[in-house]
Amino acid sequence: MVGAGPRALFVCAARQSEQTEALQLRASRPRSACLLRGTAAALRDRCCPRADMRLATTANEAYTASLTVSELLCCKQCGGSRGQEEELGIRIPRPLGHGPSRFIPEKEILQVGSEDAQMHTLFADSFAALGRLDNITLVMVFHPQYLESFLKTQHYLLQMDGPLPLHYRHYIGIMAAARHQCSYLVNLHVNDFLHVGGDPKWLNGLENAPQKLQNLGELNKVLAHRPWLITKEHIEGLLKAEEHSWSLAELVHAVVLLTHYHSLASFTFGCGISPEIHCDGGHTFRPPSVSNYCICDITNGNHSVDEMQVNSAGNVSVSDSFFEVEALMEKMKQLQECRDEEEASQEEMASRFEIEKRESMFVFSSDDEEVTPARDVSRHFEDTSYGYKDFSRHGMHVPTFRVQDYCWEDHGYSLVNRLYPDVGQLIDEKFHIAYNLTYNTMAMHKDVDTSMLRRAIWNYIHCMFGIRYDDYDYGEINQLLDRSFKVYIKTVVCTPEKVTKRMYDSFWRQFKHSEKVHVNLLLIEARMQAELLYALRAITRYMT
Numbered sequence: 001m002v003g004a005g006p007r008a009l010f011v012c013a014a015r016q017s018e019q020t021e022a023l024q025l026r027a028s029r030p031r032s033a034c035l036l037r038g039t040a041a042a043l044r045d046r047c048c049p050r051a052d053m054r055l056a057t058t059a060n061e062a063y064t065a066s067l068t069v070s071e072l073l074c075c076k077q078c079g080g081s082r083g084q085e086e087e088l089g090i091r092i093p094r095p096l097g098h099g100p101s102r103f104i105p106e107k108e109i110l111q112v113g114s115e116d117a118q119m120h121t122l123f124a125d126s127f128a129a130l131g132r133l134d135n136i137t138l139v140m141v142f143h144p145q146y147l148e149s150f151l152k153t154q155h156y157l158l159q160m161d162g163p164l165p166l167h168y169r170h171y172i173g174i175m176a177a178a179r180h181q182c183s184y185l186v187n188l189h190v191n192d193f194l195h196v197g198g199d200p201k202w203l204n205g206l207e208n209a210p211q212k213l214q215n216l217g218e219l220n221k222v223l224a225h226r227p228w229l230i231t232k233e234h235i236e237g238l239l240k241a242e243e244h245s246w247s248l249a250e251l252v253h254a255v256v257l258l259t260h261y262h263s264l265a266s267f268t269f270g271c272g273i274s275p276e277i278h279c280d281g282g283h284t285f286r287p288p289s290v291s292n293y294c295i296c297d298i299t300n301g302n303h304s305v306d307e308m309q310v311n312s313a314g315n316v317s318v319s320d321s322f323f324e325v326e327a328l329m330e331k332m333k334q335l336q337e338c339r340d341e342e343e344a345s346q347e348e349m350a351s352r353f354e355i356e357k358r359e360s361m362f363v364f365s366s367d368d369e370e371v372t373p374a375r376d377v378s379r380h381f382e383d384t385s386y387g388y389k390d391f392s393r394h395g396m397h398v399p400t401f402r403v404q405d406y407c408w409e410d411h412g413y414s415l416v417n418r419l420y421p422d423v424g425q426l427i428d429e430k431f432h433i434a435y436n437l438t439y440n441t442m443a444m445h446k447d448v449d450t451s452m453l454r455r456a457i458w459n460y461i462h463c464m465f466g467i468r469y470d471d472y473d474y475g476e477i478n479q480l481l482d483r484s485f486k487v488y489i490k491t492v493v494c495t496p497e498k499v500t501k502r503m504y505d506s507f508w509r510q511f512k513h514s515e516k517v518h519v520n521l522l523l524i525e526a527r528m529q530a531e532l533l534y535a536l537r538a539i540t541r542y543m544t
Contacts, residue, residue: 100135103272142514163249167198176261179224227534232542263524269496434525461526
């Protein structure tokens with residue numbers, strides 16, 4: 001297993017589907033096909049006895065074709081020779097995308113995964129647990145310390161002992177992802193829901209699920225889009241619903257799942273995660289050019305020449321963005337000097353928070369248009385028109401959430417751990433890793449203290465949710481985060497379904513893709529903590 005790269009592990013899962021099992025060879029089987037089948041079987045037997053269910057039946061929506069080969073060439077990839085005038089009837093699901101991410105060149109991701117022995121172990125563990133190596137995991141490969149914590153937490157939430165039955169957990173994941181129209185996550189958990197014995201009728205729409213889950217829809221809606229509106233009345237309505245009541249432990253488990261998948265939807269869109277090969281939009285059966293295609297290409301993830309050219313297009317020249325990095329470095333230096341010389345008063349910092357909070361309302365993209373949810377996603381939630389609204393608009397006044405009065409470390413952590421043991425510790429570890437993760441680099445610069453920048457990003461997200469830190473000078477945010485970066489942050493956190501590649505490309509243009517993925521880790525963890533703070537505070541108020 002250690003020797004298997006990420007692409008081989010991924011194919012192992014996909015290879016077990018009915019579509020791929022239905023390869024009809026009307027001639028002698030090429031050596032590469034035998035090798036592929038043998039590799040898949042070996043990995044399946046060794047890692048995951050349930051890998052055979054991982055490919056959804058979406059082939060009927062894809063273009064199907066038989067590959068008729070009148071002249072087969074020697075494959076330079078696998079070294080297999082093929083005879084002349086053989087005819088093969090082959091239906092192979094071929095990736096439509098360009099790797100795990102639409103925003104990041106595939107070669108960069110796979111290069112990281114193939115060079116790091118720790119990543120091989122994580123890949124093997126993930127495959128053994130889930131029967132797949134999904135694209136989210138492959139993109140998080142840039143940051144193995146975080147990925148390990150993420151996988152451990154997600155595994156515990158979905159598969160270990162807990163208050164909720166397994167099929168409820170996956171259905172709640174579907175509900176949460178659907179609020180942001182994240183078909184990628186919805187498709188994954190539809191498969192998992194069915195695999196653990198979930199009733200297929202529930203997938204026809206939320207109205208077909210048990211009333212207990214339907215009742216959770218309101219909390220899901222508010223938590224995803226306007227968490228500052230959550231009150232103890234929302235909690236009371238769920239805990240006192242007669243025969244459809246939730247227990248406190250069940251509710252905490254559900255809240256953690258909802259916040260986990262709301263934030264994971266942000267990561268999915270923020271990093272341009274491509275559909276899995278077995279999901280809608282992830283594959284086709286249309287054969288590429290016969291002259292440059294071998295059956296081993298499904299293992300190697302090879303694409304056509306045109307696709308590879310598209311993959312490498314759009315790179316920004318170094319000279320265009322060099323001064324952005326230098327300017328940011330200089331601002332960080334100046335702010336540090338100001339900190340050392342003079343500290344703003346509490347009144348001044350409170351005033352700067354209110355200014356930043358108001359200004360955040362006017363940060364939006366020029367192409368910010370409403371996205372109509374598809375029926376296969378919208379059926380999993382109610383009130384499709386309900387979405388993010390800046391809490392200070394339309395005459396709404398919501399008191400500022402002061403972290404000094406209720407914080408994760410002193411209040412939320414202990415409440416979660418008391419009602420859902422060990423999960424608080426796992427989440428806390430994940431928060432700390434994301435917040436403190438650093439390689440002391442910025443673009444081409446090394447030995448850089450990035451703590452000021454990381455804190456500005458984290459606190460800006462919380463500021464958008466009305467959460468204030470009394471000891472932070474919010475004037476630093478405008479110094480460190482330019483408008484294009486703020487647009488990206490707000491879109492990823494508040495309306496992730498509207499993220500575009502142009503937004504991704506427009507901020508930090510000279511920074512590495514690994515650094516942009518790091519930014520996304522900060523965004524999703526800050527968002528998850530903000531949602532948890534509002535939900536757990538409401539639960540605490542109900543309990544007292």
